[in-house]
Amino acid sequence: MIGIHSLTKTFKSGAHAVRAVDQVDLHVNEKEFFVLLGLSGSGKTTLLRCVAGLEKAEAGEILLGEQMVSSAERGIFVPPEDRGIGMVFQSYAVWPHMTVFDNVAFPLTNGKRRLARSKVRDRVMGALELVQLSGIEDRPVPFLSGGQQQRVALARALAVEPRVLLMDEPLSNLDARLREEVRDEIRGLAKKLGITVLYVTHDQVEAMALADRIAVMSAGKILQTGGPQDLYHFPLSRSVGEFLGSMNEFEGTVQNDGCVKTDLGVVHCAVPDGAPREVIVAIRPEDVSLSRDPSGLSNEFSAQLESQLFLGDITVYHLSANGKKMRGKTTSVDRRLEAGGRVYVRLPAEKLKIFTR
Amino acid sequence: MKKRIPYVDGSKLLLLGVAGLSALSILGLLATVVWMSLRTGVPGQPFSYTLGNYISLLTDPYSYRVMVTTLEFSAVTIAVSVPLGFVFAWFIERTDLPCKALAMSLLSIGILFPTFLKAMGWVFLLHPRIGVINIFLMQLFGLKNNPLNIATVPGIGFVEGLTLAPLAYVMISAALRSMNPALVEAASIHGVSKLRTLLRVELPLVWPALFSAVIWMLTVAIAAFDVPAVIGMANNIFTFSTAVYFMINPNEGLPRYGLSGAYGTIMVGLSLVLMIPYFTALRQSHRYQIISGKSYQSRLVELGRWWLLGWGLLALYLLLAFILPLLAIFWVSLLPYVQIPSRQALSVASFERYTAVAFDHALLRAGLNTLLLMVAVPTLIVVISSAISWIVTRSRMRGRVLLDAIAFLPHPVPHLLFALAIAYFALLVSDVIPLYGTIFVLLAVYVICWISFGTRVLNNSMIQVHRELEEAAQVGGVSTFRILWKVILPLIRPGVVYAWIWTSLSAYRELTMAVLLASPKSQVLSTYIWGQWHGGGLGDAAAIAVVMMAIMSPLVASFWFYARRQQHIASSV
Numbered sequence: 001m002i003g004i005h006s007l008t009k010t011f012k013s014g015a016h017a018v019r020a021v022d023q024v025d026l027h028v029n030e031k032e033f034f035v036l037l038g039l040s041g042s043g044k045t046t047l048l049r050c051v052a053g054l055e056k057a058e059a060g061e062i063l064l065g066e067q068m069v070s071s072a073e074r075g076i077f078v079p080p081e082d083r084g085i086g087m088v089f090q091s092y093a094v095w096p097h098m099t100v101f102d103n104v105a106f107p108l109t110n111g112k113r114r115l116a117r118s119k120v121r122d123r124v125m126g127a128l129e130l131v132q133l134s135g136i137e138d139r140p141v142p143f144l145s146g147g148q149q150q151r152v153a154l155a156r157a158l159a160v161e162p163r164v165l166l167m168d169e170p171l172s173n174l175d176a177r178l179r180e181e182v183r184d185e186i187r188g189l190a191k192k193l194g195i196t197v198l199y200v201t202h203d204q205v206e207a208m209a210l211a212d213r214i215a216v217m218s219a220g221k222i223l224q225t226g227g228p229q230d231l232y233h234f235p236l237s238r239s240v241g242e243f244l245g246s247m248n249e250f251e252g253t254v255q256n257d258g259c260v261k262t263d264l265g266v267v268h269c270a271v272p273d274g275a276p277r278e279v280i281v282a283i284r285p286e287d288v289s290l291s292r293d294p295s296g297l298s299n300e301f302s303a304q305l306e307s308q309l310f311l312g313d314i315t316v317y318h319l320s321a322n323g324k325k326m327r328g329k330t331t332s333v334d335r336r337l338e339a340g341g342r343v344y345v346r347l348p349a350e351k352l353k354i355f356t357r
Numbered sequence: 358m359k360k361r362i363p364y365v366d367g368s369k370l371l372l373l374g375v376a377g378l379s380a381l382s383i384l385g386l387l388a389t390v391v392w393m394s395l396r397t398g399v400p401g402q403p404f405s406y407t408l409g410n411y412i413s414l415l416t417d418p419y420s421y422r423v424m425v426t427t428l429e430f431s432a433v434t435i436a437v438s439v440p441l442g443f444v445f446a447w448f449i450e451r452t453d454l455p456c457k458a459l460a461m462s463l464l465s466i467g468i469l470f471p472t473f474l475k476a477m478g479w480v481f482l483l484h485p486r487i488g489v490i491n492i493f494l495m496q497l498f499g500l501k502n503n504p505l506n507i508a509t510v511p512g513i514g515f516v517e518g519l520t521l522a523p524l525a526y527v528m529i530s531a532a533l534r535s536m537n538p539a540l541v542e543a544a545s546i547h548g549v550s551k552l553r554t555l556l557r558v559e560l561p562l563v564w565p566a567l568f569s570a571v572i573w574m575l576t577v578a579i580a581a582f583d584v585p586a587v588i589g590m591a592n593n594i595f596t597f598s599t600a601v602y603f604m605i606n607p608n609e610g611l612p613r614y615g616l617s618g619a620y621g622t623i624m625v626g627l628s629l630v631l632m633i634p635y636f637t638a639l640r641q642s643h644r645y646q647i648i649s650g651k652s653y654q655s656r657l658v659e660l661g662r663w664w665l666l667g668w669g670l671l672a673l674y675l676l677l678a679f680i681l682p683l684l685a686i687f688w689v690s691l692l693p694y695v696q697i698p699s700r701q702a703l704s705v706a707s708f709e710r711y712t713a714v715a716f717d718h719a720l721l722r723a724g725l726n727t728l729l730l731m732v733a734v735p736t737l738i739v740v741i742s743s744a745i746s747w748i749v750t751r752s753r754m755r756g757r758v759l760l761d762a763i764a765f766l767p768h769p770v771p772h773l774l775f776a777l778a779i780a781y782f783a784l785l786v787s788d789v790i791p792l793y794g795t796i797f798v799l800l801a802v803y804v805i806c807w808i809s810f811g812t813r814v815l816n817n818s819m820i821q822v823h824r825e826l827e828e829a830a831q832v833g834g835v836s837t838f839r840i841l842w843k844v845i846l847p848l849i850r851p852g853v854v855y856a857w858i859w860t861s862l863s864a865y866r867e868l869t870m871a872v873l874l875a876s877p878k879s880q881v882l883s884t885y886i887w888g889q890w891h892g893g894g895l896g897d898a899a900a901i902a903v904v905m906m907a908i909m910s911p912l913v914a915s916f917w918f919y920a921r922r923q924q925h926i927a928s929s930v
Contacts, residue, residue, distance in 0.1 A: 054828055081834035093825035097847045107833025110843060153829070160833060 001196040002028035002051060002164060007060030009046055020046040021057065022220035028198060028213075033190050035199045037207040037243070038217035044200045045168055047217070051198060052087055052166050053080035064164060081112045086157030087166040090173065092149045094141045094156070101137040104128060104156045113160060127159035130189060147178045154186070158193070165190070167199045171206060183209055204244045208232065216240050238280060238355040247282040248326040251357065254279055260354070263324050268298050269352040278357045285329035287351035290317060291344050292336050300346045307339050319345060368838030373754075375744040380763040382805050387770065389778035390625060394618030399611060400784040410619040420620075427596040430514045430585065431578035437518025438574055441674060442525025443567065448667040449526075450533040452658040460671055462917060467523040467678060469913050471866035471883065474902050476587035477890065478682020479516045481899070483507035487695040489685060496697070508592040517584045519678040521577060525570050532566030532642055565642035572635040576628050580771030582869040587890065597624050598773050598869075605777065605873060614781060621774045628769040635769075683906065690899035710900040720901065723880040726796050727865060730881065734803045735860040739853055741804065742811030747841055749812070750819040751827065761812070768809040776802050776870040794876030802870050807863060811856045818852030819845060858916045865909060 004026040011018045020043040028034040036044040049055040051062055053069065056077055062070040064085070069078040094103050104124045108115045115123060128134050131151040141149055150170060157165055170186070171179045187210050190197045201207050207214050208228035215225040216239075224231060224240045235241035238249070252262035254277050260267045267281055294300060303321035310333065317328040317337070328345065337343060394411070398404045414420050448454045449461060482490050485503040494504050506512060549557070582598040590599050597620060604617040660667065689695055691706040714720060742764075748754055749761040767775060779802045783793040792798055822845055830840045846853060868883040875884040882905055889898035 052828075052832055054831070080828075080832045081836070083832075085832060087829065087832040089825040089829055091823055091825045093823065093829040095826060095829075095844055095848075106830065106843070107835060110830075110839050111834030112836075113834050156829070156833070166832075 001030045001032070001065060002026070002034075002198060003061075003063035004047075004051070005061045005063075007047070007050060007057050007062065009043075009050055009055055009057045011046075019043075019220045021050065023060070024220070024222055026215060026222065026225070028196060031194045031196055033187065033197045033199065033210055033212045035201060035207040035211035035214045036217055037201060037204060037214050039202055039243075042217040043220040044202075044217045046220075048166055048168055048198060048200045051164075052085060053078060053083050084113075084160075084163045085166055086160055086162030086164070088150075088153045088157050088168065088170045090169040092146075092153045092173070094149050094152045096140075096142050099138050099140050100128070100133060100144070100152050103141055103152050104137075104159050107156065107160050111160070123159055124155075127155040130158060130193075131155045131185075146174055147182060150174060150182060154189075158189075158195075163196065165195050165197045167197065169201055170199075171201070172203075179206070186210065208244070216243055235353065238282065241282060241353060241355070245284055246327070247284055247353075248288065249280050249282045250324060252279055252281050253277055264301055264322050267347065267352065269349045269354065271354055275354060276356050280355045280357050282353045282355060283347050283351055285316070285327045286314075287348060288326070288328040289346045289348065290319075290328050290330065290334070290337065291346070292334070292341075294344045295346060297346060299349060299352075300344055303343055303345045305337055305339055305341050305343045308337065317343075319343070321345060368836045368841075369752075371838065372744040372747060372841070375741055376748050376760060379741050379745065379805070379808055380760055382801075383763055383766055383808070386775050386778040386782070386802075386805065387625060387766065389782055390618055390621040390774050392618070393614050393778070393781050394622045395615075396618075397615055399614060400781055401787065407615070410615040413616060414619045414623075423595050423597060423600045426510055426594060427579060429510045430517070430581075430596050431575050433511050433514025434517040434521060434578040434581070435571055435574045437515055438521040438525045439529075439567070439571055441518070441522040442527075442529050442570065444670060445522070445526045445674075446530035446533050448671075450530050452660050452664075452667065454660060454664055454667045456668075460668075463671070463675060464523045464526050466913055466917055467520075467675075468527075469862055469866070469916075470679065470909070471583075471868070471902075471905070472520050473583040473587050473868045473883065473887070474686065474906065475520055475678065475682045476516055476584040477886075477898065477902060478685045479507050479512075480588055481685035481689050481695065481895075482681060483512070487895075489688070489695070489697050493697045508588055508594065510589075510594060513585050513588050513594065514578075516588065517578060517581055519674070520584065521574055522674065522678070524577070525574060528570040528573065529563070529566060532563060563642075565638045569635050569638035569642065572631055572638065576631050576635075576769050579624065579627060580773065582771075582773055582872075586868075586872075591891075598771060601773060601777065602873060605780070617777060618781075621777055624774060625770055628771065632769050686899045686902050686906075689896060690903050692896065695895065710896055711904070714897065714900050714904070719877075719880065720882075720885055722878075723882050723885040726879060727881045727883075729796060730800060730803060730864040731861045733800055734807070734864045735857040737800075737804045738807050738811040738860050739815075739857050741808055742815045742856065743841065743846065743853075745808065745812050746815035746819050747845070750816055751824075751845075761816070764812045765809050767806040768813075772802075772806045772870050773873060775806050776873040779805075780874055794874075794879055796879040796881075798874050799871055799879060799881070802874065803860075803864055803867065806870065807860050810860060810863075814852050814856040814859075815849065818849035822848050855920060858919065862909070862912060862916060865912070 004024055006023045006025060007021055008019065008023055009021040011020050022043070024043075024047060026047075036047060038044040046055060050057050050070065051064075057070060057072055059072050060070075061068060061073070064083060067078070068074070068076055069083050070076060095106065098106065101124055104127055105120050107113075108120050108123060109117075125134065125137070128137055131154050133148065133151050133155060136144070136148075141152060144152065150173070153170070167186075171183055174182060183206055199207075199210060201210075211228055213225060213227055214231055216223045216231065218239060224236050226234075231240060232244050235244065241247055250262040250264055250267075252260040252267065254260055254271055254275060255266070258268075258271050260269060260271065260279060260281050262281055269281065271279070294302075301321045303319045303326070306318045306320055308318070309316040314329055314331055315333050317330075319326045319328060326345070393400075395406050395408070396404045397407050397409065445460070445464060449457050454460065480488070482488050483505050485491060485506045485508060488503065488505070488507065491503040491505055494500065495502075498504075507516065579597060581596070582602065585594065585596045585599045586602065589595065590603065595603060601617045601620050601624075604613045604620070606612070688698065690710055691708065692702060693705060696702045745760060745764050749757050749764075779798055780793070783790075783798050787793045826844060826848070827840055830844050831837075835843075866883065867881075868887060871881050871884045872887055875881060880888070882901070886898045886901050886905070889895075889901065
């Protein structure tokens with residue numbers, strides 16, 4: 001549905017030139033919920049704005065369905081109003097001088113895809129019902145809460161029945177509890193209506209909760225694309241792995257027998273072919289298993305339990321093994337473990353990730 | 358690689374056209390000033406290019422006298438206006454003076470009343486022959502000669518300084534208000550005495566703002582026409598502005614367009630050069646401003662009984678700047694000839710002039726012309742300024758910074774020169790387009806000169822509208838023109854209304870440009886009064902002036918209420 005081919009966008013500020021989007025290739029399928037994940041400055045918003053037509057790339061192409069909407073090489077640039085898209089902005093961008101109804105109706109009565117007067121009301125009320133705002137359509141928007149304003153923005157974007165819905169950090173101005181609620185609603189709506197969504201966020205939990213697929217961006221480039229589980233469990237690079245969740249990392253050297261010698265000791269794992277000698281072995285805290293007694297299995301090391309943090313649903317253990325700090329995470333509390341005591345940590349070989357240093 | 362075709366929609370083209378045409382007019386008129394300085398003769402007649410105008414300017418001792426007069430006049434103006442402005446700004450921003458809002462209103466409203474009327478008032482008060490105060494003092498002490506004389510260079514500078522004090526106040530108080538009080542508080546917390554803090558911390562921090570105010574007053578004084586014209590011209594005192602006017606409207610002989618162009622070129626150059634130190638100082642003072650959005654409330658100096666001094670100064674100022682001159686005008690308008698207030702004078706006082714004036718056809722036409730300008734000028738300015746400000750603050754078109762700079766140009770450059778240039782231009786094309794002497798010439802030059810004001814206000818307003826509000830409409834398929842009309846303008850309505858009313862009131866009070874362009878059929882109220890004044894009909898001029906003030910007062914009052922509600926008055930410079 002969305003095809004992006006070697007897209008490049010540079011911003012110049014004085015003598016500096018920053019490549020916000022750097023030769024990006026991307027393909028989003030029909031009806032897919034696709035999330036662009038990255039830190040601020042990674043270029044994800046710029047990429048989204050290029051798709052919207054709010055920025056003009058200086059190289060590369062963008063296809064929406066069958067339509068070429070941007071091609072620097074061929075001199076094609078379709079303005080935003082002709083792209084058939086809906087967009088939800090970070091600041092909501094609801095027009096404060098209009099009512100809820102007028103906000104949703106404005107593109108339908110003033111835009112290029114204008115509807116007959118009789119149809120506008122049905123369309124607007126339908127969109128408001130979708131986002132559960134029926135009944136307050138005559139209220140001026142400044143009197144609404146942040147969550148309601150965001151719903152107005154969503155209804156406005158949906159009312160034009162876009163072929164693609166673009167969302168730029170739509171939840172970042174909401175408080176934590178509301179964010180979760182609206183997040184699940186957005187996912188539900190997108191799936192119910194069967195629309196293609198391109199969604200930008202810096203929050204990895206939000207990304208995993210929403211996405212069919214995620215693209216992790218950094219410095220204008222896409223590091224890896226995949227489903228949430230793929231990215232979480234099989235990151236191709238250390239930065240992707242770190243971005244999606246915390247990891248314990250150990251520097252090591254690959255031995256001739258396929259084991260890796262680290263500060264912790266020799267670790268057995270499946271080193272991929274062609275890996276360099278100097279590597280980093282990483283494991284997520286919840287994959288570390290902890291016990292008071294040794295199990296005799298491989299990759300087991302003696303460690304000191306320095307402290308434990310009970311967080312309700314999980315417990316976090318701070319450990320020190322051979323002078324290396326590491327963390328473990330479990331959902332069950334073993335009452336026999338005591339801070340200051342000796343424990344055994346095991347790093348299951350199938351959970352270990354190997355990255356180049 | 359094929360050449361990229363930039364995408365432009367129709368409404369953007371329209372905005373670009375409006376903005377471009379205005380920018381071209383501004384540049385064109387400035388170029389006309391330079392061009393006419395290089396030509397001989399009167400427009401429409403055979404001419405040749407020459408440097409003769411500059412040679413005669415440089416060799417004529419009269420030019421040097423005008424220059425010295427202008428400098429002396431400017432120095433007095435600055436010496437009166439800036440200290441007054443600073444004192445009022447300090448009392449209002451830094452102390453617990455009671456009824457601050459009232460003090461601010463009284464000062465700000467002062468900017469709006471016609472300057473030439475105040476100047477007329479001062480002539481009635483302190484003219485060597487007819488000045489009421491002079492006559493009074495001479496009778497009281499049995500003097501042979503007048504003790505005071507307003508028709509001197511310091512006298513003119515004094516009156517100009519009084520009228521500019523509110524402007525200086527607005528400029529300086531903006532700097533005092535936005536200065537970070539933490540910088541001053543840090544000094545007092547660390548044990549630095551009050552006086553030392555004032556001298557070593559506060560003054561150096563305010564200095565750039567003070568300096569930029571001084572420079573701005575200098576450019577205003579050089580451009581000033583009303584006061585030097587009303588008080589000085591009849592007594593052979595000429596500044597640059599009045600000298601240029603006199604060359605075009607000499608008592609005898611032909612207008613000397615070439616020479617006035619040479620004067621004008623020098624004035625344009627001077628005012629543009631002065632913008633360099635002005636903006637340097639302004640940038641320096643912005644550096645000291647509060648960056649964060651938090652509102653600081655610095656500790657105010659407790660005045661105690663000294664508030665009487667603050668209000669005393671203010672009252673004295675208002676007395677000198679408004680009340681006395683306006684009372685003098687009113688008094689003169691009631692009398693058959695100027696005399697000091699006495700029982701005998703009161704017995705001959707009457708409203709006879711007013712009834713005579715009421716049936717004056719020419720005055721009625723002048724009033725209608727004024728009304729036309731008061732509606733058409735602000736409307737055009739708002740339309741053009743919206744287009745320019747949108748391009749400057751909203752679009753990413755190349756050259757938008759240049760457009761902004763061009764739109765700003767009429768701010769420092771004396772408006773008289775724009776009027777001069779458009780008169781020359783209208784004469785030149787008068788065979789093809791009969792514009793010369795019509796009200797439309799006034800309309801055009803008012804609009805061109807006040808675009809700078811309109812764009813300053815609308816730039817400020819538009820920049821506050823979140824970009825995404827516009828982009829949301831754009832993505833929704835709404836054209837640029839409709840976005841401007843239905844999203845941006847409604848959101849910045851306070852700024853638009855403010856710009857409209859201010860320029861409308863300016864059109865009402867404007868004399869400088871009108872006096873150079875008005876013909877018998879395109880008189881406005883201000884030029885009508887000017888005509889009476891110079892024809893010797895002082896009493897009639899005074900009567901019309903009183904009527905003009907009476908009409909203006911409710912307009913100013915309603916403007917004041919509106920601006921105060923929108924908290925917009927501070928950006929009125």
